[in-house]
Amino acid sequence: MTTSVHPAAPHHLPAFLTAPGETDVLMVAVAVFLVVAVLMVGILFLRLHTLPERLAHKGHKLQFEIVAVLGLLALFTHVHLFWVAGLLLALIDIPDFSGSLNRIAGSAETIAGLKPGEGAVIDRRDAAIVAAKPDDGVAKPDDGVAAVADGSSAASDPAAQGSDKITRRSDARTARTHA
Numbered sequence: 050m051t052t053s054v055h056p057a058a059p060h061h062l063p064a065f066l067t068a069p070g071e072t073d074v075l076m077v078a079v080a081v082f083l084v085v086a087v088l089m090v091g092i093l094f095l096r097l098h099t100l101p102e103r104l105a106h107k108g109h110k111l112q113f114e115i116v117a118v119l120g121l122l123a124l125f126t127h128v129h130l131f132w133v134a135g136l137l138l139a140l141i142d143i144p145d146f147s148g149s150l151n152r153i154a155g156s157a158e159t160i161a162g163l164k165p166g167e168g169a170v171i172d173r174r175d176a177a178i179v180a181a182k183p184d185d186g187v188a189k190p191d192d193g194v195a196a197v198a199d200g201s202s203a204a205s206d207p208a209a210q211g212s213d214k215i216t217r218r219s220d221a222r223t224a225r226t227h228a
Contacts, residue, residue, distance in 0.1 A: 098124060101135035111145060112138050 052068070054060070065075045098120065105116040119135035122128065155165035 098132070101132065101139040104136075105139040108139070108142075110139065111143055 054062070067073045067075075102113075102117050102120045105113040110116070116135045116139045119131045119138070123131035123135065154168070158165050158168040161168065
């Protein structure tokens, strides 16, 4: 059986028409192109979406985590304002005040007679004692802190001695109130 072209059909058929039972090459090529195009657009979208986070990470910004959270919010909620806010935060340099504030705090501790960094250590027990005291600042003997002759203090509760640190600031406060 020979296949013949219908007499009403044009004599030269386009190349994209396939004979019955053969593979449609154009359809396969378009399918491959479509899959590659969708993947490329998805990668472009995700690269563009993570632009603020990559900028903040590359610049070692303090606000990197905030920018990352804004990027995730923009991705999952489709609110583009989060992405714009993240991009602006990634591009802005927020000044680092911690260095200057640490120097000021160290100077204040030196003036108070403490070594720099010691005044920042307050344990849970000392904070509870300070919070429980009335505003007059007078410590009671049953506060759990006993003054020692050399100016240091020790917790009267033996179980708390190993786990809680009492700083010199609380020692000085206790020594003043017991004096």
